[in-house]
Amino acid sequence: MDWTDLQHFLALAREGTLSAAARSLNVDHVTVARRVAALEASLSLKLVDRRPRSYELTENGKRIAKIGAPMAETAFAVERAVQASKSGIGGEITISAPPSLANVLIAPKLIRLRQQHPGIRIKLIGEKRTASLNRREADLALRLSRPTEPGLIARKIGYFEFALYGSPDYLKRTPPHAFAFVAYDSSMDEAPQQRWLMRFAASREIVLRTSDLENQAAAARTGMGLAALPKFLGEADPQLERYDVGGRPVGREVWLVVHRDLRRTPTIRAVAGFIEDCLA
Amino acid sequence: MDWTDLQHFLALAREGTLSAAARSLNVDHVTVARRVAALEASLSLKLVDRRPRSYELTENGKRIAKIGAPMAETAFAVERAVQASKSGIGGEITISAPPSLANVLIAPKLIRLRQQHPGIRIKLIGEKRTASLNRREADLALRLSRPTEPGLIARKIGYFEFALYGSPDYLKRTPPHAFAFVAYDSSMDEAPQQRWLMRFAASREIVLRTSDLENQAAAARTGMGLAALPKFLGEADPQLERYDVGGRPVGREVWLVVHRDLRRTPTIRAVAGFIEDCLA
DNA sequence: ATCCTGATGTGAGAATTCGCACAAATGGAC
DNA sequence: GTCCATTTGTGCGAATTCTCACATCAGGAT
Known part of the structure; x- marks a missing residue:
């Protein structure tokens, strides 16, 4: 069984449509369709019903997706472990924040962070939709209320x-x-x-x-x-x-949220400190 | 992160050598080497030390392998779920048994099973090494003592x-x-x-x-x-x-062992019944 | 010493896979 | 009704990946 096929199928199961799965995997929707078809062929098991305008999981598909879902969790845990394994300060850090906070309080001061730590590249996502730290859509997040997801550490850094x-x-x-x-x-x-x-x-x-x-x-x-x-x-x-x-x-309170696995990473700590300064 | 790269790295971590990993994945050893190199490149993290005739995991590699290991477990659980999802009697079933039992008691009677269920293809592994049912190296196993691995169901079927x-x-x-x-x-x-x-x-x-x-x-x-x-x-x-x-x-007692997930599968039940007849 | 086995490394051609461009269909906004 | 956005399907050329054959090196048996 090809793990990449399974990855694409699980993404389809999670996101609901080929296109959404393709976006979350950063590939073309055709690739997802082909991967899912390849998985079905290799397992000799029908996993989806191809309806005119949508893919719908079969009963078997739902069962397989449920059993396989922990693989995606573990894959994200691996990615966090990789990030946490890096000793030096550097690399790309993704920050998710409400648009206004991102634009007004964070973005204008990013130049200072770059001066202090030239190795750090920041990806700043100013979206209302709260990015999932568990799925590693972001490494750090600013939220206006205390998050309840497991595995996350939140600190109130502003008001x-x-x-x-x-x-x-x-x-x-x-x-x-x-x-x-x-x-x-x-x-x-x-x-x-x-x-x-x-x-x-x-x-x-x-x-x-x-x-x-x-x-x-x-x-x-x-x-x-x-x-x-x-x-x-x-x-x-x-x-x-x-x-x-x-x-x-x-x-509103402002909470700085980080995943437990990344809390002690030097780069994350540096960026978290910078964000706290921005809000001070 | 490419899941197939991770799959190859985890196989290397589990098997110890490129060649053994390649065998367990049914690919060329060169493929494993390239996959591992690709994973290292995409993570920007050194996972193995390439010694003259051996790959040795780095500390980071060991940590990543340990965290990622559950992915392989889940992948096998998915494969079992697929097998269990198949309603009809048919497909390939792998039986692991001590060589003497396999050669003398099972193999000569396999023709009867084929006559009764033409859709079933049997792969009979007569090895002293006990195949892992958890890793799905076999679907059914004959053992001379009661196995202790979790998730396995054992029945004494002979002496x-x-x-x-x-x-x-x-x-x-x-x-x-x-x-x-x-x-x-x-x-x-x-x-x-x-x-x-x-x-x-x-x-x-x-x-x-x-x-x-x-x-x-x-x-x-x-x-x-x-x-x-x-x-x-x-x-x-x-x-x-x-x-x-x-x-x-x-x-010695003879135990018939099957994974809990596969116990109720029609094909498995048919083959298990056949094996019990062989030992009767 | 010599042969055999099993490990990793290298290069090249073949096979596979991917993304792009385009098409068709549907639902919502206006 | 039209227009726009979103979704899935198809064909083709380009890029990638895999396998194979061969090479090297070390250890064990004879």
Whole structure:
């Protein structure tokens, strides 16, 4: 049995589609299709039903995928062990962080890290989707809440508050009862900052909903209304003015997350220290 | 990371040499060497020291091999699950048995199994070395003592006794105090039949030591001396005559061993039943 | 000493595998 | 309805990988 065939099949089982599996393996979708077909042939066992627009696992396929899944876990553990085996400071480190933190607090200061440790190459992923440290999609992650996955070590390294921001002109000419608001889309309705904004807005109008915080800031700058922005974003922007509201301000904690297997690696420690400085 | 590279490296770590790893993977030794080199390159980590005629794992290599070893276990579990998923009776089944049992009791009757289940292809390994059911070197095994490996199911399906045999002519012309003996080599000194023979021989001469029971029988047939042979072997041979000794006869139990995962597979059950008939 | 066995290393041709470009089909947005 | 994004399928040329044959070296048996 070819282990690479099995790897491709397990990726298909995990991701659901040929294309997604291909992306996660960094290969062409045709390759995944061929590998899965080759596995079926070598095992003389049908693992997937090829439906017009989707691959669906057969019962046997599901059973095999379930039994084989630990292989992928172990493969990732091997990769972490490799990373942990490297003594010197260097290599490529992947950091996952919410886009705003990545863009505002991390990216501008990366030059300092490169100066201090020229051997380190950083891959910074600014995505809302939380990358899996277990699957080694990232080596270090910034999260806004404490993660619960097993095997991960989390440390609270920062805290930031939100405030309402609008353009100075908008705040001057608009009475509070006529305020309009800019918010996240509904997928973020459960986030504390969104709930806080919604409660304050009450019956007043939401004129824009967007998943991107930078878009919200841009809208607020042009005078569309008020947006709930992190202070580290709003205070630094001369085109935005804070509108203070009463009550307890809402804030989020920032957690630095690393896999247990990588905690003591010199390179990881160096990068983790750098990130803590960024948030200090 | 290429899983096939890792597979080849783990095989090297387990088998000790490139050539042995190549044999166990059914590839050329050059392929193993290149795969291991490729893995080292992709990980940027030295895993083996290439000594003149041997590969030796580095410390990092040992650690990686240890962490990755469960992948091989899981791969074998997948193969067993595949075998167990097959509903019909058919396919290739590998049986491991001590050479004498394989040659005398199993092989001659295989024709009956083929007649009953034409879809089954049998691979019969008559080796002293006990094949690993966990590594799927065999699907079914006959052992002379109860195995202790985890995951294996063993059933006692037979018992046979040993007796001393020599050529009729030899027994006629040789007085007991002048008997010479044929025995296993020293690697078998702990086996019950060997201890029994040695105790009986006492100070009398051992004229031949060989690891092969068939060779012992051949030597006894030509009048070299007495050999301790299973009765199922000696009684059927007109060129051998039993020499009865007092005391309790020595015997060995025969255990039929199958992996837990394969116990209920139709094909395995069919072959297991056939083997029980052979031993009955 | 000589032969045999089994280990790793090297080079070249054959076989395999991969990615790309393109196609077809479906569902959602507008 | 059209347009766009996403998914799977096909053919072909390029790149990679494997096997084979041969070489070298060491150890053991004769």
